Amino acid sequence: MKISKNLIIMGLFGLATLATAQNKEPNQTKGLAVFEKKGKFQPYEFARHAVGDNDIHIEILYAGICHSDLHHVHADWGKEEFPMVPGHEIVGRVVKTGKGVTKFKIGDYAGIGCMIGSCRTCEACKHDHEQYCEKGAIMTYHGIDRYNNNEHTQGGYSKDYVVAEDFAIKIPADAQIEKVAPLLCAGITTYSPIMFAGVTKGDNVGIAGFGGLGHMGVKYAVALGADVTVFDITEDKRQDAMRMGAKRYVNVNNPEDLKDLSNSFSFILNTIPANYDINMYLKMLKYDGQLGIVGLPAFANMPSISLDKFIWQGNRKIFGSQIGGIRETQEMLNYSVKNNIYPEVKIINADGSLVDEAYQNVLDGKVKFRYVIDMKTLK
Ligand SMILES: [Zn+2]
Numbered sequence: 131m132k133i134s135k136n137l138i139i140m141g142l143f144g145l146a147t148l149a150t151a152q153n154k155e156p157n158q159t160k161g162l163a164v165f166e167k168k169g170k171f172q173p174y175e176f177a178r179h180a181v182g183d184n185d186i187h188i189e190i191l192y193a194g195i196c197h198s199d200l201h202h203v204h205a206d207w208g209k210e211e212f213p214m215v216p217g218h219e220i221v222g223r224v225v226k227t228g229k230g231v232t233k234f235k236i237g238d239y240a241g242i243g244c245m246i247g248s249c250r251t252c253e254a255c256k257h258d259h260e261q262y263c264e265k266g267a268i269m270t271y272h273g274i275d276r277y278n279n280n281e282h283t284q285g286g287y288s289k290d291y292v293v294a295e296d297f298a299i300k301i302p303a304d305a306q307i308e309k310v311a312p313l314l315c316a317g318i319t320t321y322s323p324i325m326f327a328g329v330t331k332g333d334n335v336g337i338a339g340f341g342g343l344g345h346m347g348v349k350y351a352v353a354l355g356a357d358v359t360v361f362d363i364t365e366d367k368r369q370d371a372m373r374m375g376a377k378r379y380v381n382v383n384n385p386e387d388l389k390d391l392s393n394s395f396s397f398i399l400n401t402i403p404a405n406y407d408i409n410m411y412l413k414m415l416k417y418d419g420q421l422g423i424v425g426l427p428a429f430a431n432m433p434s435i436s437l438d439k440f441i442w443q444g445n446r447k448i449f450g451s452q453i454g455g456i457r458e459t460q461e462m463l464n465y466s467v468k469n470n471i472y473p474e475v476k477i478i479n480a481d482g483s484l485v486d487e488a489y490q491n492v493l494d495g496k497v498k499f500r501y502v503i504d505m506k507t508l509k
């Protein structure tokens with residue numbers, strides 16, 4: 131169908147038009163998709179829009195597996211469209227640039243995080259917080275790209291991606307590229323609230339949930355000079371927490387560990403993606419302390435606050451935070467590479483059954499700490 135259209139155009143307008151028409155062709159690509167809720171990963175061929183004047187075409191090298199990907203595949207956060215190619219921790223190489231592109235050249239490393247578009251004009255966008263766009267940020271997958279013919283977006287477990295250069299992150303040539311992908315979600319999701327809370331040297335900081343997000347939170351808080359306490363539900367990660375610079379590890383299933391923690395923390399970052407006792411953490415905040423929440427459990431499994439205790443304890447604050455804007459994501463990336471802060475990754479080949487296995491391990495809390503798929507191995 132597309133070929134015959136081009137032939138007609140060529141007949142009418144000649145070769146110059148053919149060249150333009152070819153540039154406007156969608157980019158055929160392939161990836162790993164699930165075809166139903168909780169489905170298995172299988173190869174999937176699909177198209178992305180043509181490279182526009184301000185777009186770059188990225189050949190994907192690595193894609194991280196985020197716990198959010200599991201929530202989407204499991205439809206924990208509402209209705210989902212299938213087939214779905216997850217993945218919003220993406221790094222690759224620029225292979226093509228639109229004629230208006232100024233930030234990237236062919237051969238550069240580029241990254242994509244959780245969003246690929248926004249209105250750019252609302253208050254949130256004007257303040258570099260595109261993730262809170264009043265018209266809705268366009269997500270990297272499970273989104274509708276209203277600026278590209280309402281394309282249903284598909285994520286980074288794939289060969290390539292076409293994205294507006296303003297929503298791509300520059301990655302220095304000397305970065306440890308196989309470890310960069312998780313910075314684009316796990317990194318910024320923890321960096322942003324830590325900065326928002328104003329964490330500084332000597333602060334008593336708690337990081338609740340010591341997985342993909344939590345371990346990045348520990349690294350940033352330690353780098354800022356905070357005294358860090360890690361909370362998780364297992365003994366298996368105690369040594370890892372101390373190795374990463376934490377001063378204390380609390381296994382919340384061990385009552386001994388929980389002693390003497392009331393009114394202790396100026397900031398607790400909560401990354402837990404399942405139900406938990408939020409009131410226990412509120413009680414640990416000291417006067418004027420803050421609880422930042424980034425972990426989002428399934429809608430059917432949310433913690434709830436005891437308002438009586440929250441009011442009686444008083445003068446503590448709770449805030450929510452979702453990823454970070456593009457400006458701050460670039461700042462986080464530069465900071466991380468400069469200070470040698472990277473996630474701890476386990477790299478797997480882009481094989482459906484290996485991704486299925488990785489998902490089960492994430493669900494069981496067995497991964498230390500982030501799976502990254504080597505997309506170059508996709509057959
Ligand atoms: Zn994520």
Ligand SMILES: [Zn+2]
Pocket residue numbers: 248249250251252253254255256260262263264265266
């Ligand atoms: Zn906006």
